[in-house]
Amino acid sequence: MSETPGSRQVGTDGKFSRASIWLSLSGGGLRAAIFHYGCLKRLHEVGLLPHVYAISATSGGAIVAALLACHWSGGDPEIDDERDVFLHAPDWENFERKFLTVVRRGVFAPTAMLVSAYVCYAAGAVIGLISRVAALCIIAAGLLLHLALAIQLLRDRAHQPSENAERRAMLDRNYARAEWAHRSMRRFLRMLLSPSYLRLHTLNLRAFKGELLRAVLRPKLYLTAVDLNSGKEFVFTNEALADLNAAGCHSLWKQKATQTDEKVPDIEVALVVSASSAFPPIFRPVPVETRSRLRRVLVDGGVFDNFALHVPKALSIHIHPARPGQGYGPRGNPSFRETTSFILGCDGGKGPVTKKKRSWGRLRAMLRLPAILVDQQFDATLQTALEFERIGGINTWFVGLGAGFPRGSALDDPQLVRHLGQIRTHLDAFTNEECAVIAYCGYLWTEELFKATPQLREQYANVAWVPPRELADILPEWCGDWKQSLPELRRHLRYSKWRLGIVRLIGRCFG
16 A cells, blocks of 8 residues: 555545545634634635545534534445545535624523523522622522523524424434434423533534534544543544544544444534533533443543644554554555545644743642643644654644734734734624634635645645635625724724623723
8 A cells, every 4th residue: 555645535637536634623712613714714715625534623623613514515425435426515605604603692691691690599698698688689680680591592492393303303213312303391491400501502502403423424523522530532423432542543533433332322413512612610521421331521622632633643643554464454444644635733722821920829820830731732732743744744734823913914913913812712702803803814824824835726626726805805794794994903802802791892882
C-alpha cells in the first residue's frame, strides 16, 4: 500500500475526488461556534466543504459540528462507494438558518430563567424571617419567572413530538424509543423543574429536533467528553462511546462498538452535545448508560483537550495499513494516513495569556490556574501539529480567534481586536453585530489559508476560488440590519464581555 497521505482518496485525474480533510473544532462556547461558522462558510464557498471526511469537536465546537452533520446530504457511505458517488455537500442554507437562529436566541436563557426562579424562592424563604411582605414580593417574582418559562415552552411545543423524530419513528421502530418521538407532558413538567434537564432539551427544541446520533453518517463525527469516574477522555461517534486506547481507536475508526462497554443505546445528538459542553461547575455533569450498564459521568471535553486534536493524533498512532498476520483488520481497510490528506484546526478560544505580578494571593492563584492549563494545551497543540507534518507528512493548518484579524483587513483595529478577545463564551443570545464580527474573523483567516496554500485549489476536485465577501455580506439578508461602522462596532463589542444581558443593554445605551 502507498504511504502517501490521502492516497486512497485520489481519483484517476490525480486530484482528491473523495473526502479526505479532517476538521478539528475547538471549544469556547457559542463564541467559538460562531467563529467556526465563519470558517465553514468560506470552505463552502470555494467548494472544499464536501471534501471534509471527519470532524472532531468539543464544547462549543460540538454544537456547530453536530448541527452541520445533521444537515449533510448523502446516504450510507458504503452504498455510495459502490455507486462511485464520492463527494457530498451539506444543505448549507438550512444549516445556516438553523445555526444563526440558535445563536441569536441562545440556549441558556431558559435555564437561567429557571435558576433565577429558584434563587427567588430561596431568597424569599430567608428574607421571610425578617419581612413577610418583602418575602412575598420576591417569591411572586420567582413565580412570574416560572410562569414566563412555562408559556415559552408551550409556544415552543415542548410537550409535542419532534417532527424529525416522529417521522423517523414511522420508518424505524428503534426511533420509537426516542424521547422526542412521542407527546409527553412528563417531559414538559421535568423541563419546568430541572435546570440540567431543561438545558438538554432546549438544545433539542432549538437545534437537533430529537435526532439520534446513529443517523449521522457523514462526515465522521467525533465529539469528546471527559469521564469523571475514570478520569479518561471519551469520544462519541456513530454507534460507540470509547476512549483513545488501541481498542477504542479501532471502534471509533469503524464507528462500531467492538466491546460491550462501548455500546450505547440509541442516544440523541442533543445529549452528546450537552455532555461535550458541560463545563464544570457551571453545568451539571451528564450521566450516560452503556449496554453493560456502566455509567459514564461526563463533563466538557475541553478540560483535557480544548482543540479536539487528541482524536486524530490517537488514530494516526493506532490505525495503520493492514499487513498479513498483523495490523488492523482485513487487507483493504484504509488507514488513517491513507484517508487523511489535510488537517484544519479552528480555534475559537483565546490565545496564551502571560501575567506580570510580584506576588499572587491564594484566591488569585486559584483563578489563574485554568488559564495556565489552557496555555499548556495551546503549546501541546502546536507540538502535535508539527508532529503531523514532520512525522506523518500530513499538512496541518490552524486558524484562531485569538490572533485577531489579518493585517490590512477591514476590521484590523487594535481596539476592536481587544474587545473581540473578551467576548463572553456562554450560551446566551448573541446580537447580529457580535455574530458578524466573530464569523468574519474566521472567514478572513480561512481566506488567508487559501492564500498561503494555493495547492488546495489544485489538488482537490470541484474547487474554485471566488472573491471573499465584505463584512456587510457575511450574514444572510433575513438576519436584518445591524451596525457596521468601526466606531459603532467598537462601542457595541465593548460591553460584550458582560454576562448579564441587562448590563450589556445599559452600557450600549448610556455608556
